[in-house]
Amino acid sequence: MERRLHRRVRAHIKSLLQENAQEQEMEGRVVDLSLGGAKFESPLTATPGKQVTVKFVVPGASTPIYIEHAEIRWVHDRAFGVKFLEIRPNQLDELEQLIDEYVAADAQPESNNRSDS
Numbered sequence: 001m002e003r004r005l006h007r008r009v010r011a012h013i014k015s016l017l018q019e020n021a022q023e024q025e026m027e028g029r030v031v032d033l034s035l036g037g038a039k040f041e042s043p044l045t046a047t048p049g050k051q052v053t054v055k056f057v058v059p060g061a062s063t064p065i066y067i068e069h070a071e072i073r074w075v076h077d078r079a080f081g082v083k084f085l086e087i088r089p090n091q092l093d094e095l096e097q098l099i100d101e102y103v104a105a106d107a108q109p110e111s112n113n114r115s116d117s
Contacts (some may be wrong), residue, residue, distance in 0.1 A: 011102055037083040044080075
């Protein structure tokens, strides 16, 4: 059984991706996030092994979380996985806080709308 190094959370975060050799940013959406990487959905034509920069546009944050060194690891249809190769300490702190917020939101008890028969 495969064990992941980092806890993973479902997320819905607007993101901007840029291949390091190009100037144009492409919009995507993070649907799964960890400290080690993320799953994206995007119209971007992704190629495994390509180096990319990633910006997470977090609602309420004054600046995006910026990860300069990442690599596309796998592609399936319009989804692809990115591994974070290097994260600056301040960006790592922000990413960790964002993941904690998603974990806390998932831990909130849902209202009991169930009808027991």
